[in-house]
Amino acid sequence: MEQQNNNNDERIRDISFFQKTLMRPEFGSICGVVLVIIFFLLIATDNGMFNPDGIRNWSVVSAQFAIIAVGACLLMIAGEFDLSIGSMIGFSGMVLAIGSIHFGLPVWQSIILAYILSLALGAVNGIIVIKTKLPSFIVTLAFLYILRGLTIFMSVTTTSKTILSGMKPLADADPIAPIFGGEVFKGFFQWMGNKGWIETFSRGVFEGMPVVSGIPNLILWAIGLVIFGHWLLTRTRFGNWIYASGGDANAAKYAGVPVNKVKILLFMFTAFCACTFAMCQVTEFGSAGADRGLLKEFEAIICVVIGGALLTGGYGSVIGAGLGAIMFGVVQQGLFFSGAEASLFRVFLGGLLLIAVITNTYIRRLIVGSGD
């Protein structure tokens, strides 16, 4: 049974550059970001959306989406969902506020406590999913309710309030908290303000200070997490295991990949991202609420799907999820700036999600050929 050594198998079709580009998971979201920015540049010429403070506004919103999207993205590529992200945001924010304001712990200790509890709850999510073999959709849906209920219960029984404010002075005086709520390059922005490159306040207590005083650390967290997530997924051995766990968990197990460990760690990472979101939010805005983070889990998943990940796992891109977050933030704030009906945003979002899912399914067929 000798076989010819065909160097040029005529059955292997050459694929065009266009097709190759289309197969990149980020492709759709890059186009999307460019399109929405062009769209709003055209219609939002005089509403301030692309002024320094306008840019800062939608950048912060996008960065918030990006932080939770990174966790949701890696988890989805590993084949699981976490619907408790929003409740986790409310919970960890409340832990920080109750710890610092009600029990008078130093803010940094409350932050560490919030992270420990979030990571532990993330691990519990993961362990239940692994042990029961139930879909993570159901397990984390249960946690969506359990955590939200516990958060409200916890804040009402300890402080008889569901919104705690007064974090700002505590956070500003803390050695660790500014990592989340602070800003960087303040001097640079002041300098640009002095030079007249960006607007400065002309009256009041802020007179002479630039309208944008610096880059919020929240944005740095978002960029950092996107870079870390992308690096982890594409450059490390663990990344290969993430793809494999979502692509075919049994095949991965038989090849010796510790699938359970990978999934539990990613549930914990998703909780870490949700907690980071809450830490930034509470320290920057100075208050925590038991109802914070509502629907954030779905917004994170939408960013991930817009970013080209498959809902069924095994394929996706963290960079794509980050771009999805930018798109989400630009559209949400853009419609706000242009004074459009807020309800239209949801129509747009639903449509976008549908288009993204249809495109992703088509691209998947391109990748695995018509056979699967």
Add this chain to the structure above:
Amino acid sequence: MTSEILELRDIKKNFGSVIALDGVSFDVKPGECHCLLGDNGAGKSTFIKTMSGVHPPSSGDIFFQGEKTTFNSPHDAITRGIATVYQDLGMIPLMSVSRNFFLGNEPTKGGALKLFDHEKANRITEEEMSKFQIQLRSPEQAVGTLSGGERQTVAIARAVYFGAKVLILDEPTSALGVKQTANVLDTINKMRDKGIAVVFITHNVRHAYAAGDRFTVLDRGKTIATADRKDVSPDKLQNLMAGGKDLPSLED
């Protein structure tokens, strides 16, 4: 005569009240292709899962290179050089050939960071695949774009590259066309010539006879017969699989 590299004696396996295996004995020598035949439900799948460490047996002994041993996980079996190529599992269609090739054995660089060494992975994948006459468009193309026979070959090449001494092939030809089957059988012959012990599971007697040196027939969780190639015809094997009618005449 070389001695057995892997021997399983009187393996029994129960799943609750279901007896999946009721005393199966099997062995394989280096440089031999031992076919495990049986109809659907005969216990072939459970048996290879015992051999590859997925299910520990309820009772019975496993000997590897003459020493009694136990496999508590697939990893145990893999580290001893027992590689299993599953019919539908093993390849992840959405991942690239090189990512699949090194799945679970990723070449790393960067020390504790455990970075995936893509350059090395791609180079080795391309080299190994060309040894099997498979031309890849790129080692980064998704496995989903390969044909069924090519996927089997990638899986076999992977097992051999990672030092498999015993290669267990679970129905490698059942989903393939004529040409692709011929390629896989050819690959099996090459493996045997390299001194690898091949366990070839199939319910197709013709495929088994084209590659096998010895044949063991399973039925209802029991060994019906084991026979050398010279002592048995394809027709006889077929009869055995159908219900073990010719059992006495074979055991002479």
